[in-house]
Amino acid sequence: MTILITGAHGFIGRKVLELLLQEGHAVVSLVRKPSANLSTTSKFTEVVVDLATGSGLAFVPWSNIDTVIHLAAAGVKSSTRVWSEAIWTNIRGTMNLLDSVGKIKSRNPTVLLFRTFYENFTEQNPALLDNPYIASKALAYRFSQQWEQTYSGKVIYATLFQVYGPGDKNDSVLSYAVAELRARRKAMFGSGRGMRDWIYIDDAARAVLAIVNSGETFQREVDIGTGDLHSIREMVEQIVDNLKLSRESCVFDPARDRPDVGIEARALCKPKDWSPIICVSEGIKNLLEKI
Numbered sequence: 514m515t516i517l518i519t520g521a522h523g524f525i526g527r528k529v530l531e532l533l534l535q536e537g538h539a540v541v542s543l544v545r546k547p548s549a550n551l552s553t554t555s556k557f558t559e560v561v562v563d564l565a566t567g568s569g570l571a572f573v574p575w576s577n578i579d580t581v582i583h584l585a586a587a588g589v590k591s592s593t594r595v596w597s598e599a600i601w602t603n604i605r606g607t608m609n610l611l612d613s614v615g616k617i618k619s620r621n622p623t624v625l626l627f628r629t630f631y632e633n634f635t636e637q638n639p640a641l642l643d644n645p646y647i648a649s650k651a652l653a654y655r656f657s658q659q660w661e662q663t664y665s666g667k668v669i670y671a672t673l674f675q676v677y678g679p680g681d682k683n684d685s686v687l688s689y690a691v692a693e694l695r696a697r698r699k700a701m702f703g704s705g706r707g708m709r710d711w712i713y714i715d716d717a718a719r720a721v722l723a724i725v726n727s728g729e730t731f732q733r734e735v736d737i738g739t740g741d742l743h744s745i746r747e748m749v750e751q752i753v754d755n756l757k758l759s760r761e762s763c764v765f766d767p768a769r770d771r772p773d774v775g776i777e778a779r780a781l782c783k784p785k786d787w788s789p790i791i792c793v794s795e796g797i798k799n800l801l802e803k804i
Contacts (some may be wrong), residue, residue, distance in 0.1 A: 514648065515539040515577045516725065519610065519623070520584030521547070524681050525673075528718035543585070545700040564606030572615045579616060580725055583607065588646035590682040598673045599645035606781045607653045611660045621666025623731070625724060628654055630710075630738075630778045638751065640772035669724060669731055672740030674780055678796065679716030680747035681801035683732075687797075688724065690749045690763070691804060694756055700763045703770035706748025708781040713796035715793065723787035730785055737781025739789045751797045 516533055520543040522525040533540050534557060543562040562569035564585060588594040589604035607626070607774055614624060631653045635641050642648045661668045677687050686702070693700035714719075720737045742790070746765060791799070 514579040514725070515574075516580045516582060517541045517543065518582040519543045519577045519583065520586065523584060523586075523589075525676060525714065525717055526584045526722070527680065528583065528714055528724070529721050532722050533671040533717050533725075539577075542575045543573070543577065543714065552648065564609055565601035565610040567613075570609060573613065574707055575613065575617045578614075578617070578622045581600065582623065582721065582725065583610060583611070583623045586627070586646070586650065588649070590684050592682065592684045594645050596645045603646070603649035604653045604656065608660070608729060610668075611657060611664075614666075615660065617662055621664065622690075623667040623669065623725075624664075625669045625671060626654075626657055627671055630672050630674050631773060631776070631780065633672075634649075634773075634776050638772060638776065643772075645726040647684060667731055668733070670734045670779075671721070671724060671737075672734070672736045673717070673777070674710035674712055674736065676712055676717045676737075678800055680714065680745070685747060687748060687752065687800060688804065690752050694752060694758055694762055701736065701747070701769065702745065702749060702763060702765050703774060703794065704767040705744060705749060705765040706778045707770075707774045708743065709745065709746045709748075711743055711748060711793055711796070712738050712780075712789060712793040713793075716791050719785050720787050720789075723784040730758065732782065732785065734782060736780035736782050736785050738783070738784065740780045741793075742777060742779055743793055748797065752801065755797060755801055775782055 516538050518540060521530040539556050542559045544559050547559050560569060560573050588599040628639060629647060631641055631647045635651055661780060672676050681688050690700050717737055724735060749763055750760060753762055
């Protein structure tokens with residue numbers, strides 16, 4: 514297949530791109546800037562595109578595309594969370610991409626779009642919409658559903674749960690914990706009671722590939738997670754124990770809790786013919802070995 518991917522420079526996108534090329538797919542990657550360490554080949558092409566404005570989309574070889582994997586997003590991590598960037602990239606960028614897909618005359622590629630599990634809790638917890646990433650992704654989902662009504666191809670919505678592993682941003686909770694503990698600094702957290710469905714990056718990328726390869730057995734909505742819940746405190750304390758440090762190295766302060774602390778969500782509708790293979794204890798060990 515010829516697969517178009519956005520966000521191939523991101524945390525999940527890098528691993529998905531690696532697997533796509535390993536499987537022999539031809540890949541067209543939309544990028545803001547060309548990669549310094551990847552060269553164009555018969556199986557891999559980069560097209561410089563600004564999704565927010567739509568600039569460059571006309572140069573995509575749309576007639577060759579079988580599947581679109583839209584992973585590009587702004588504001589995933591707090592250090593890059595700006596309202597204007599989230600709106601332009603997550604809403605306008607998504608719609609510019611879908612508008613281009615809808616104009617293809619020769620075929621109707623399968624479109625794989627990604628959601629955050631937080632979006633399912635915005636009605637019961639409106640404070641979540643103060644987060645530019647969650648708010649813009651929720652609106653992008655609604656606009657995508659409207660666009661889908663006039664599209665003849667398949668559209669798949671994949672909900673991402675708590676993906677972790679080497680290569681994640683330094684301000685993600687586990688990467689932060691590793692950095693602080695290795696530097697022998699006190700690591701500061703909220704209460705740590707928040708329950709999350711943690712999925713290791715390799716498993717998450719394999720799940721994306723399973724969705725891409727699902728063919729006629731595709732699911733319109735699918736969850737990328739393990740189905741198991743572990744508290745933030747449990748994950749951090751596994752890091753502490755692996756580093757052979759005292760648990761007093763961490764401070765868990767309920768006063769630091771965010772509005773999402775009470776959310777408990779797990780993957781229920783996982784991709785067909787896929788299951789996670791890396792448990793959290795192995796994932797924590799991999800994380801420590803590779804960063």
